[in-house]
Amino acid sequence: MAALSEFARxxxxxxxxxxxxxSDPIVRQFHRTHALAQRLSTRIEIRKIQATVDTPDWEFALADGLQLLQCDDRERWLGTYHRNNQVRARKLLDTFERDWPLAAADANLRRLSL
Structure with a gap:
């Protein structure tokens, strides 16, 4: 989490x-990424994909248009890391960019200030 915080700042x-x-798992149980996103809300944004969006059911992370981390097996938390795969990273970035504008901030993830 320190690396994510350092990068965002x-x-x-x-x-x-x-x-x-x-968002239910994040709301039910403390999640460090969510807590960090609340503290750095101008730098880290979490949106929920709408149910109508036809998005593949897998996780991935992209960095700098080259690096790719993809979860291949959720049950055993196995995945692959590609340090320099511009073609695959570009395809996944296109998927992300297509879905981002269709997603919305989830009311369950908003910070309640009293």
Whole structure:
């Protein structure tokens, strides 16, 4: 989590965008990424994909248009990391960019300030 925080604060141009399908697990149990996103809300944004969006049912993370981390097996938390796979990263970025504008902030993830 320290690396994500450091990255988000590294430059005024740095930003982290996260798409999720279901916010219930995050709401039910403390999640460090959610807590960090609340603290750095101008740098880290979490949106929920709408049920109408036809998005593949797998997780991935992209960095700098080259690096790719993809979860292949959720049951055993196995995945692959590609340090320099521009073609695959571009395809996944296109998928992400297509879905991002269709996603919305989830009311369940908003910070309640008293």
């Amino acid at each position: 590294s430059s005024r141009f740095a930003g982290v965008r996260i798409l999720i399908c279901d």
